[in-house]
Amino acid sequence: MSGEIENNEREILHLHVGSGGMEVGHSSWQLYSIEHHLDNDGYVLNEEKPPKSFFSSMNNDNNERKKFRPRALFIDTDCSTIDQIRTSDLKNFYADHQFCVTSDCSEMLMNNIRKEIEICDYFQGFILSHSTFGKSSKLTSELLNHLKNEEYSKMTILTNSLIGPSINISHMSNLLETADIVIPMENKTISNLCKYRLDISTPTYSNINQLISYCWSNLTCELRFEGCALGTLDEFSRVLVPHPPLKIISTHLLPLIPRRFQDDIDFKSPSVYDMCLPFISEANTCFIHDNNPYKLVLSLCLLFRGEKIVPKEIGQKLICDMKKSIRFSERVPTGFRCGINYHPPVQFRHQTDMTLTDKQVLMLTNQTTTSIYLCDLALNQTESEINEARNSIQDLKEFYAEYDKEIRQDYQML
């Protein structure tokens, strides 16, 4: 309909906090720039403009060659990682004011955020990438509190939360309280996927970050290209979160094929069913520990992308077979959702870890076992004080455990 605002015109501000959050963010922008035909400096390589939701225009003069920059701020307590990003291949892709060194939620930081939002026409919310440990986790907590308490309290916050060996429990509790959707990315599990699925003998952060970026490229596909499954940040909450506290979402990306097969034609175009087989037959495809043969879920969304996705192929057989290992809760309003985006996956320009296929699928699940696992990880930290944080995570764990028990009873799995 004319005059209607497309979803990919509703602006989102990315906040990348701490070294982990910024490295993952920087890696994702490399992929987004390729997907939207921008060169390393942000100039368009064809006539197509990148989506307003993720990119901001840098020139007003219609005669100039069109240049764009990410709608993003890179924030850290010191400048070492910022300096690396500012001297990387993409140094001219970002503007100076997008980098912010601060030890707390200073006036300068909030002003920078305000300025980014002021240039938006239909601002819809934030995507925050951050780690759950380290000096910057205190800064992330303060930032989340500011965003939720001040003028942006109604805006949706989706997080890309890196989980390392240690977790700051008060930060985790605050995150689970203030964010609308929390997407945990567990370094240990993703490192194992790099090792055992992609044949990378000693995975580094760079390998892990690539895999996380592929996942986010799929996750945000419909926010950037037109689509109907998860086209706005609000939609993520509506589709995946049955009750506000139950907001931890697990991610599974397929296919994961090692780079050594990149010239092998047999691997380039898997059928939809073959691509999804590991969802049915194997545990450990998830980006957070998942060792359970049954997935007990409160909601599930399958996001397919690729030019050659045939809707009929997703039909009966795949869904029926998936339902053999997936148990839905019948007591929540959310359930199963499926989306197809016809934009093909892309690959990093240099040293990519995976074979590029003509299609991919991302499964997003609100899954009781992985959420309980994450709560346990936080509860098992050695920090002894902070009882309030501990209690709130314990409460959340029990909430998930209650649903877990109900699903098992409904399916007579006890």
Ligand SMILES: Nc1nc2c(ncn2[C@@H]2O[C@H](COP(=O)(O)OP(=O)(O)OP(=O)(O)O)[C@@H](O)[C@H]2O)c(=O)[nH]1
């Ligand atoms: N996936 C991923 N995780 C990272 C990366 N760098 C650090 N981490 C994780 O993030 C946690 C530390 O958080 P940082 O983001 O480095 O925090 P920081 O405050 O900037 O740094 P510190 O000075 O180390 O406290 C560690 O548990 C690491 O597991 C990265 O590039 N990728």
